[in-house]
Amino acid sequence: MKIIDTEIPDVKIIEPAVFGDERGFFMETWNQQKFEENVCRRQFVQDNHSKSSKGILRGMHYQINNTxxxxxxxVSGEVFDVAVDMRKSSATFGQWVGVYLSAENKKQLWVPEGFAHGFYVTSETAEFVYKCTDYYNPSAEHSLLWNDSHVGIKWPLVKGEQPLLSEKDKKGKHFNDAEFFK
Structure with a gap:
């Protein structure tokens, strides 16, 4: 496992060791001990899997409670994955990190508690899997507006077209109106 720092020190790119031959490949996608030694100590309680088509943007979501x-x-396709620091006490408050994740590059992204998170599908379809440190709680969920000018995320929009959003994501709050972590 290779740990790569990003512009926001708490957000990490993880490159697993991949062993391949003419039969295919093998990689270890999760190892509690290595994660604790190289990133941080966390316990994951929920795994999620979604499938989306090109041009769909999911996010920017975060939970104040059940963080x-x-x-x-x-695991299939490619997305541009983004984390925005929503921690008011952080030196990187309001900053964002974006990275391409794909079945081909096999990179993983650690998005710590206190960040809004979302992704945009750049391939025909993409299957996105993730481990969570707490359970989903719809009553604690918040959405940051995907294109808020204060944050200024540079989304790689396909042909410059507006992304397809859920009704919830269309109603995301502007950064200056959002709820923050302490």
Whole structure:
């Protein structure tokens, strides 16, 4: 496992060791001991799997209560994955990190608690899997507006077209109106 720092020190890119031959490949996608030694100590309680088509944007989601850290990866296709620091006491408050995750590059992204998270599908379809440190709680969920000008995420929109959003994501709050972590 190789740990790569991002512009936000708490967000990490994880590159698993991949062993391949003419039969295919093998990789270890999760190892509690290695994660604790190289990233942080966390316990995951829920795994999720979603499938989306090109041009779909899911996010930017976060929970104030039942705060979730997420270890995310793509098992089919490609996405542009983004984390926004929503921790008011952080030196990187309001900053974002974006990274391409794909079945081909096999990278994973650690998105700690206190971050809004979302992804945009750049391939025909993508299957996205992630581990969470707490359970989903719809009553504690918040959405940051995906294109808030204060945050300024540079989404790689396919042909510059607006992404397909859920009704919930269309109603995301502007950064200056959002709820933050302490």
């Amino acid at each position: 979730q850290g997420k270890l995310v990866r793509v």
